[in-house]
Structures are given as C-alpha cells and as structure tokens.
Amino acid sequence: MSRTHAEQxxxxxxxxxxxTPKPGNVDRHRDHEDLRFEHFLAGSVGAGEGLRAAAAGEPVGEAFETAVAGMAExxxxxxxxxCLLLLVPLVRAAGAGELTRDGVREVCEATTVADAAGFYRAFEHVDVALADPPAELDELDARRGSDAVPALERNGVTLYDVMVHSESDGNAAEWTNGFPRAFREADRILDGDGPVLDRASRAFLRLLAAEEDGFVRQQSGPKAAREATRRAQACLDGEEDPERVAEEFVERGINPGTTADITCASLYVALERGLSV
Amino acid sequence: MSRTHAEQxxxxxxxxxxxTPKPGNVDRHRDHEDLRFEHFLAGSVGAGEGLRAAAAGEPVGEAFETAVAGMAExxxxxxxxxCLLLLVPLVRAAGAGELTRDGVREVCEATTVADAAGFYRAFEHVDVALADPPAELDELDARRGSDAVPALERNGVTLYDVMVHSESDGNAAEWTNGFPRAFREADRILDGDGPVLDRASRAFLRLLAAEEDGFVRQQSGPKAAREATRRAQACLDGEEDPERVAEEFVERGINPGTTADITCASLYVALERGLSV
Structure with missing residues (x-):
C-alpha cells in the first residue's frame, strides 16, 4: 500500500x-492575522476530491474547480x-503515468474552452488577489467568474490560452512551459538531505532567490519583489538569518505566494519521484 | 459542498x-527525536482510505486495518x-447518521470476531507500544498480530470483547462506554473561543488534568502519570507555563499519548457538530 497520486x-x-522558515508566508511557526496555519490544514483536506478527480483523468478545469471549492471550505x-492550479495538471499527468515535463505539457496544451470555463468558475468560490488585466482583455477578467464564460466561448479561448495571456504571472509561466522550475527544484529537493520540512524551506529560499515573486510584485510593488529575492539569496549565503527575515516579512506584509505555489509543485514532483517522509 | 465524515x-x-502546547507530545512547535511533525502529516493523509471505508459502513476491523496500514506509510x-482506534467507530456512526453516544456504542457492541481479527492484523503494519497482557490472555496478546486469530476464533472473541479486556487502557474505556470523555470534551471545545489550535491545546490540558494518562503510566511509570496530571492542572490554573512544561516533558520523554488520542476524538466530534475552522 502506498500513497495515491491525490494523496501525494x-x-x-x-x-x-x-x-519553515519561509520568509513572509504562513508556516509551521507563523500565522498571518486572519490567515492561519489551521486554514491551510483544512484547505489541504478539502482539496482531496478535486485532486482525486484529476488523478482519475477528469477534465482539468472541472477537477480544478472541485479542488478549489473544497479548499475554500x-x-x-x-x-x-x-498551489492547486499547478498541482491539478501535474496530478493528471501522474494519473496517466506521464509525470514528466513533456507529459504535463501535453495535459496543459490539450485543455479546452470548457476547462477555461471551469477555471473561471473557480474564482466564484474564493477571493483571489489579481492584478487588473490589460484593457483589451477586460471581458476575460477572471474576476468576472462565470460571467466571462460567453466571451471565452465566443473567442474559443482554452485554459492554455488563458495561461499564455497571463505569462507575467509565475504560475502561468510554469503552466505554458512544462513546469521547468518545479521539475528542477524537485531534483534539488531529492538531492538534498535532512528532514523534509527543512528541505521545503531551502527549496522556497532557492526559488525566491532565483526569481522575483509575482505576488509580491503585485501586492507590495517591484521594489519589495527585488528586495525579497535579494534577501532570500542572503539567507542562502548565510549573511542573513532566515528566521529573522521571516518575522520581518510577515510584519511588513511581504508575502511571496507564487514562490510558495512553486515550492508545493516541486514537493509534489519530489514525492512522486521517491522523496520519503 | 462541505467536508465528508472522512475528511472531518x-x-x-x-x-x-x-x-500547541500539548505538553510532552509532538505539536506544531515540537518534534521528538525520530518522530516528527511531518510523519503525522503523512499519517493523516495515509489514513484517508480507511476512514472513507468506515464512513461507507465497511466493517470496523477492516476499516481500521486499512486506516492503520495507510497511516504507517x-x-x-x-x-x-x-487516534484511529477511536475515530473509526465514530466515523462509522457518523456515516450511519448517528454520531451520538448511543450510536457509537451500538457500533462498538455490534463488532464481530472478524473485526477483532482486523484489529489484530493492524498490529502487523506498525510497532505499537503495549503493556504485557495478563498470563491467562497470553494467546490473545495483540503483539501476536494475525497469529492470534485462531485463538480469537476458537474463543469467539469480538473486538468489543477485546476492548472490555483492555479497560485499564484509556482508549478501550472510551470504546466500551460510548465515548464519554470525547463527547463531553467536544462540548467544551464548542463552548470555547479563539483559534481552533488554541482550543485543541486547552482540550488536551483539561483531559490530562482530569485523568492520568495510560500511555505515560505504561512508559514512564505511575509517578510520572500522576505528575503529568497534576502539572496539567497547574497549567490550567495559571500556576505553570504550559510552554515550559511542554519543553520539559519532551526532554524527559513523558508522552501523554492516550490523552492526545482522546483530544483527537473530541475534535472530530466537535467538527461534526459545527466547530468551524
């Protein structure tokens, strides 16, 4: 008996x-004021049904919407x-026996207009912080939820197309490029040693040091995004104490959420490739 | 969409x-040397299949064995x-629409010899610390695993009977009495306020203050069990800092595991009765 793809x-x-420490984010030792560790525990459990649907080969958009609806409880x-936006295609690829960059690329490229509609409907289950879209894409603003579905259908926009139009977002860039960062970081996690929660922290710091966080850029501005990346590198170089940076970033509301999403995707790939807990 | 019984x-x-703090146990802020927080996360996820089986009305012994096998991964x-020994009959009662003291009592009283066999087989998936049984029950020592099944069958011993013979154990006493402590503590959790992880900590302290922990008694002796109960009360009375007691008990290996099990059962009942997270 071993864990199913959805369980992984x-x-x-x-x-x-x-x-922990994952500077700026909720972690084992830190909460945000209204977003606490227990909410993430409940979100993980609630996502189960959608993840099982993805592993069973259900359409990506539908599985994603189900996962988000459960997570939001x-x-x-x-x-x-x-995290779920990245996990759902990865889990679907794993369910099909092809958890590789090519395998997940195929899953993403094969998405349809119906998958895009599922993605848009998912926004009705939870408030997601999003930047304003360019004016010409206004009718496809994800915050419209299912009101945008007629426009999706009229224009034949697939979920893959939606992600192509969102490539400035770090998650969308993973989606449209066969998850390069997640697979590379999974290898580093597997090559590492020590308790898995320490490895998760180092993965987060490496990912943040390598690329500015899109969510920080959107919420706190480009200067904060540059600072977060510079200081993650300083943590890796031993020049700063990541525990203190974590306290400071939580205090200042610098929250590298995109980096956390990619850390989660990396951990998933690593678990499927033999990371033991 | 709301959480299923198994998800709860x-x-x-x-x-x-x-x-946290739960003096002596692994918690959000503390690990034991070889038993760490991430092992409990993986154990929770792995138990899912057995919990779903229990909710669906599968036999208690079989569902329990499945849950333990998954937890042990x-x-x-x-x-x-x-925890699972307590959760499985509670989840089964909830699945039948009767999560009450009478409902779970019926589930437990209706167990069969086959359920006892499932319970014994569960011991083959994981090392469980157990006290020596009385000499006359040697052939029913749970550590024999499935080797004890012929003796169970010969003597017509049901899982309920096994629990009756183990009543000095705090979990077995719950099992044979309609879970009095779990239901009472669930009410207190629901009556409390503040973040749910703080309520979980207070529930643990109240349960430990009210009754000596069987696992501490077995592992560390009766004097330690008395001390743990006395100091839990001192924490509740504000005479001791539970964070410091937690550090000290982890250090000394005083591990109130039975109290943690009943805390888990209480949280489950509270969730099913509307505790929100």
Missing part, C-alpha cells in the same frame, strides 16, 4: 505550509488556489 | 497534532494508531 498532492500541500479565504 | 476525521488528526513509525 495533499501531502505536498501540507509539507509546503509546514516548511474554511474561514481563512484563499489558502491554496495557486 | 482527517482534519481532526491534523488539528490534534498541530495544537511514513518513516516515523506509530503516529496515530490510538
């Missing part, structure tokens, strides 16, 4: 939030929308 | 281990054997 994904959600609000 | 039970497992060893 659920465990990845739990290990991601428990990994807690009082913290949006805990793991971005 | 999985969430109870997660909230139990995350609740991590490297920490026995994380939640006792």
């Amino acid at each position: 994904a659920e465990l990845a959600l739990l290990l991601e939030v428990a990994g 807690q009082e913290g609000g949006n805990t793991q929308f971005g | 039970a999985e969430l109870a497992l997660l909230l139990e281990v995350a609740g 991590q490297e920490g060893g026995n994380t939640q054997f006792g």
